[in-house]
Every structure is written in C-alpha cells, then in structure tokens.
Amino acid sequence: MKSFRRELWFELPQRVGFVNITPQVESCLRESGICEGLCLVNAMHITASVFINDDEAGLHHDFELWLEKLAPHEPISSYHHNGYEDNADGHLKRQIMGREVVVAVSDGQLDFGPWEQIFYGEFDGRRRKRVLVKIIGE
Numbered sequence: 001m002k003s004f005r006r007e008l009w010f011e012l013p014q015r016v017g018f019v020n021i022t023p024q025v026e027s028c029l030r031e032s033g034i035c036e037g038l039c040l041v042n043a044m045h046i047t048a049s050v051f052i053n054d055d056e057a058g059l060h061h062d063f064e065l066w067l068e069k070l071a072p073h074e075p076i077s078s079y080h081h082n083g084y085e086d087n088a089d090g091h092l093k094r095q096i097m098g099r100e101v102v103v104a105v106s107d108g109q110l111d112f113g114p115w116e117q118i119f120y121g122e123f124d125g126r127r128r129k130r131v132l133v134k135i136i137g138e
Helices: 022-032 057-070 088-097
Strands: 002-010 017-020 037-043 048-053 100-106 117-122 129-137
Touching: 002 022, 002 117, 017 057, 022 037, 022 117, 022 129, 037 117, 048 088, 048 100, 048 129, 057 088, 088 117
Parallel strands: none
Antiparallel strands: 002 129, 017 117, 037 048, 037 100, 037 129, 048 117
C-alpha cells in the first residue's frame, strides 16, 4: 500500500468564503500515482471546514446566509468563547459544515456522484490556514 501526504494553504482576504479545491486535490491524486484507495481531505484549523457539495454560486450564498442565521458573528458579547478572539461563530459554523471528507479513488479518479466537488470553507479568514490531503491505496 502507498501513502501520499500534501498540505494545501489558503489565505482568504474576507472573513467568510468558500473555495473549490477539487483541482488541487485531483493534482495531488495524480502526483500520488494511486489508482485505487481513499482520499482524505481535512481542514487543519478549528474555524475552517472541508465539505462536498455543488459548485453553484447561489448555493454558496445560501450557505453563507444560513450559517449566519444559525451562528451570527455579532453581537460578539453573546458568546462565552469570545474575549481573546472574536471568532466563536467560526467555531460553530465549522462544526455545522464539517471537518473533513473522504472520497473513494477508483481507476485513478476521485469517485464522485453527479455535481460533487470538494470545498474549503473559511469562517475566520484573513490569515493563512492549511488543509491536509492524505491518499492511501495502490
């Protein structure tokens, strides 16, 4: 069995945003030479997320509005976590959107369903954060 590890780095200029990272993950898969196995992609920061969904701007806008209703950024004073930082809402948004995805690798390709893509979700941006890509298989 082979194993491949790569870190992808992101620094979004805004507080919240979504980035389609499917091309970077596919590049890692090609570099790994693995044809059959599993690909783990996970956010290495507690206010960021990795998830699978459709690459459609309206949906991403809906995610942003929905998450802000569930865990509004302000008033900051409504969170016990805040004090040192103002990112309690980012922790909650990450919990909702998830930490990682695992995608089957079949015949050298990510084995997606229709419209599926991998996204990095940022909920406390304006600083560098990393995503781990770990691929195992043959």
